[in-house]
Amino acid sequence: MTNLEKYDSVFIDVLEIEQSDLTDSLEYQSIDTWDSVAHMALIAELEDLFDISLEMDDVIDFGSYKTGIKTLEKYDVKF
Amino acid sequence: MKTLNLDRYMELTDQHKANCKLYSYYIDSLTLPSKIKTLADLPFLPVRAFKEFDLLSVAETEVFKVMLSSGTTGKQSKIYLDKHTAKQQSKGLTDSFKEYFGSGRFPMLIIDSENTARGRTARTAAVNGFSLYGKKRCFALDSNMELKLQEVQDFIKKHEGQKIFIFGFTFMLYQYLIQPLKNSGIKLDLSNSFILHGGGWKKLVNLNVSDNNFKSMLKEYTGCGAVHNYYGMIEQTGSISFECERGHIHAPSNGDVLIRNFQTFDVNKYGEEGIIQVCSTIQESYPGHSLLTEDIGVLYPASKCACGRKGDILVIKGRLQSAEIRGCSDAV
Numbered sequence: 001m002t003n004l005e006k007y008d009s010v011f012i013d014v015l016e017i018e019q020s021d022l023t024d025s026l027e028y029q030s031i032d033t034w035d036s037v038a039h040m041a042l043i044a045e046l047e048d049l050f051d052i053s054l055e056m057d058d059v060i061d062f063g064s065y066k067t068g069i070k071t072l073e074k075y076d077v078k079f
Numbered sequence: 080m081k082t083l084n085l086d087r088y089m090e091l092t093d094q095h096k097a098n099c100k101l102y103s104y105y106i107d108s109l110t111l112p113s114k115i116k117t118l119a120d121l122p123f124l125p126v127r128a129f130k131e132f133d134l135l136s137v138a139e140t141e142v143f144k145v146m147l148s149s150g151t152t153g154k155q156s157k158i159y160l161d162k163h164t165a166k167q168q169s170k171g172l173t174d175s176f177k178e179y180f181g182s183g184r185f186p187m188l189i190i191d192s193e194n195t196a197r198g199r200t201a202r203t204a205a206v207n208g209f210s211l212y213g214k215k216r217c218f219a220l221d222s223n224m225e226l227k228l229q230e231v232q233d234f235i236k237k238h239e240g241q242k243i244f245i246f247g248f249t250f251m252l253y254q255y256l257i258q259p260l261k262n263s264g265i266k267l268d269l270s271n272s273f274i275l276h277g278g279g280w281k282k283l284v285n286l287n288v289s290d291n292n293f294k295s296m297l298k299e300y301t302g303c304g305a306v307h308n309y310y311g312m313i314e315q316t317g318s319i320s321f322e323c324e325r326g327h328i329h330a331p332s333n334g335d336v337l338i339r340n341f342q343t344f345d346v347n348k349y350g351e352e353g354i355i356q357v358c359s360t361i362q363e364s365y366p367g368h369s370l371l372t373e374d375i376g377v378l379y380p381a382s383k384c385a386c387g388r389k390g391d392i393l394v395i396k397g398r399l400q401s402a403e404i405r406g407c408s409d410a411v
Contacts, residue, residue, distance in 0.1 A: 026093055028322045035149050035208075036207040040216060044215060047214070055182065055184075057170070057173065060166065060169045060170060060211060
């Protein structure tokens with residue numbers, strides 16, 4: 001599985017959505033399932049999967065599907 | 080006092096006056112000094128206003144979340160957040176948290192149930208707000224507020240040698256952690272960890288449990304000696320006053336705390352008990368940057384504490400009896 005596929009699978013699993021929902025407009029709180037609880041679960045899953053540990057500021061800034069990729073790139077996850 | 084903060088408060092006052100009609104009526108009704116020179120001159124809004132009115136300074140379509148106070152006594156406060164203010168609150172809280180506990184994120188043991196995290200009350204806000212500093216979360220209580228002892232012990236074992244961040248409301252820690260441990264005679268090993276607790280202290284005062292009692296019970300049953308209280312409210316979640324390692328609660332760097340006289344509402348000197356006013360540099364979507372609380376406290380200069388933090392020391396004394404800031408002399 002590529003890193004992008006892994007990244008997508010976390011969103012699909014945690015937020016209970018479909019591949020087709022993974023668009024640039026998918027943002028924190030833009031759908032019911034991406035609430036603050038799911039946000040922490042999403043971060044935890046990504047951290048586990050890529051074996052990284054995000055700084056607090058990056059947890060806060062992790063605001064969308066699109067920008068999340070940039071955040072992870074800071075931790076040397078290659079997409 | 081930090082003049083930088085004062086400039087920001089004045090800017091926020093103007094901004095809210097321009098964007099929130101009710102707030103502008105309120106400000107216009109006050110007799111204010113012709114020029115605001117110090118923090119003492121800054122107009123303040125009684126925190127109760129958020130219970131009585133819908134106060135927002137952004138269009139309703141911009142509202143991203145409405146937070147509610149725990150409302151144990153009647154009406155609940157409604158706090159309107161837009162995305163920007165919500166984010167700034169998280170950032171403000173993070174900066175303060177870092178100042179006290181470092182920038183790491185910790186395995187987090189929450190003395191509450193997962194259901195709480197899904198509401199939108201003050202407890203929800205606190206649990207989720209502080210969860211930013213947690214990595215793996217473990218909710219210690221089930222939905223009936225029973226301690227999930229096995230799960231908690233497994234969690235502690237799994238993170239052996241790591242610093243665990245234990246968070247909960249003061250009363251929840253007492254009632255649903257200390258009490259069941261005491262009753263079952265089981266002691267946890269959290270000696271390496273730290274506890275952050277706040278809110279709901281009123282109930283402990285009623286039970287005659289002092290802060291020192293509380294700390295020694297935690298030490299006895301959890302082994303944890305690093306216990307930090309905090310003072311904050313849902314109306315200003317980004318500006319929280321934390322208790323330092325020397326046991327003093329300091330005003331945050333992105334805010335100020337003042338004490339006002341019960342009768343005259345003038346700003347008291349250090350050491351004089353009065354009503355707590357809190358200021359914060361954050362609130363843009365609702366006029367919550369300068370609030371007169373319903374809590375009683377005393378301030379001491381920061382220099383009285385050797386920890387080196389710059390915020391004044393706040394000692395909380397209690398709550399106004401029939402808390403309605405109108406005729407306060409009647410209330411105290």
